[in-house]
Amino acid sequence: MNINIDRAQISHVLEAYLCDTETSKIMPLGNGLINTTYLVSNPDKKFVLQRINHHVFTEPNQVINNADLINEHLHVKQKLGEYHLEPIWQIKNHQGDSMVQYRDNSWRAIQFIPNCFTIEKVESAQQAHEVANAFGAFTCALSDFPAEQLDEIITDFHHLAFRLSQLSQAKANDPKGRLANCQHLVTACLSETAFIDEVADIVKKLPVQVTHNDTKINNLLFAKATNKPVAVIDLDTCMPGFVMHDFGDMVRTCCSNLPEDGKNIDELSISIEIFQGLARGYIESFQGKLSTLEQQSLVIGAQLLPFMIGIRFLTDYLDGDNYFHTQYNEHNLSRALNQITMYQRLKDQRETLHDIVMNAHR
Structure with a gap:
């Protein structure tokens, strides 16, 4: 032992x-x-x-x-x-x-569950389709479950205004004297007022669903016999939320050609093929139960999750790396720059992504 x-x-x-x-x-x-x-x-x-x-x-x-x-x-x-x-x-x-x-x-x-394995990285659009279909089926099956019966495991987990307030506080305090190293990035985040307002507006209108809130591919079990998903695992952060959060986390973790701490950000690109597989798989899994507004929100979620996790990395960097495990002094700063860059890439391609999402089930 x-x-x-x-x-x-x-x-x-x-x-x-x-x-x-x-x-x-x-x-x-x-x-x-x-x-x-x-x-x-x-x-x-x-x-x-x-x-x-x-x-x-x-x-x-x-x-x-x-x-x-x-x-x-x-x-x-x-x-x-x-x-x-x-x-x-x-x-x-x-x-x-x-x-x-x-x-x-x-x-x-x-x-x-025996005879299963996990995967760390999406390798194809077809695999992305299967991943999104599994996570979508999970939420769809819970669509008639009263979400208010679940406890909110981590308060304000995907609340953008809260994350921005944490960043502003860290900027004001600058406890480790690191603000000079990232002032431009802090300013860039706080200046995204149009997107921030868009998020604040849509969350007032979206229906609350039971969401997984950690939709990485390694939170699925795959059967060795078929190489297909057989179970959604790690339900620890399941709680009331919005479908755009789960879809956005899949995009964040599947669509970039770099890991979330990759430093060569000039080379960061978004795989449209993987995005298309995710969108089709996720929307199809709901079998017509997604409202038009929820479907439209998926593109906002795709931008929101890297933006929000980038803000969290940046806040933790300013505060002295208290939350996320780091391997070197600037690790959280590298992560933040990577994720905010991903947000910008997605923002630049928003029209294309919107067309994919709105035509995914036709």
Whole structure:
């Protein structure tokens, strides 16, 4: 058992799931940056064991309760033939609870689906179509679930005005004396008043849906037999939101030719083919249930997510790199410049992107 958690804690947690540490093999699983995740294997069962990061998720019980509610609804939809993917169940412990507490740590066990794999990067327009179709099917299946029953896991997570206020505060305080290194970028962000106003206006009109809010391709499981998505995973940030957020995060993480911290930003470009695959896959998955306004909002979301995460990177840089893990002093600044550049590229191609989105289901 080669893991960085004390044996007493693991034993306590595994006992709650009627497992013995002596007969269980415990291995790190995945490359997530927030929670700590392991694969537990023994002669009787195999499951995912996860410690929830209580610094990010200050109310772990809300994360777990939301996931239970979502999976129960998806299960009903699956039985009705209205959801083609697999829910990922949280496993009840011997007391019938979905969470095990050990001192300050909250743990849960999650169903393991065998013969699956994850992908880190979209490689083709067809794959982009499949990714977007899976995430869209997830939200579509939850479209009749009362979103107000879910807890807001991270307050103001995709609230642009809040993120801008954080940037303005960091600029005013400049606690690490870094403003001189990025004044031009701060000014550029705060000067995007037309787009900021457009976002503020449309969120007043959009219907609230249950959204995933972390729609990276590595939050899908793919079947080895078919290479097709079989499950949406990592429901930790699922909460009430807007479809433009989920679509925008897919665009942000799939359509650039550079990683989000790539420095050679003069070479940054947007793959129209990948964007087209995402748009078609996402819109088709809703089977006509997206309103015209929601469909129009997808282009705004495509610009919004890199703009907003760029602002968050920039704010964290000014504050001294307190939130995002960094590998060198200017890492968050490089990320911010990359994402704001991506926003500008998308802005420059907005008319083309709009035409793709509005014609995606014809």
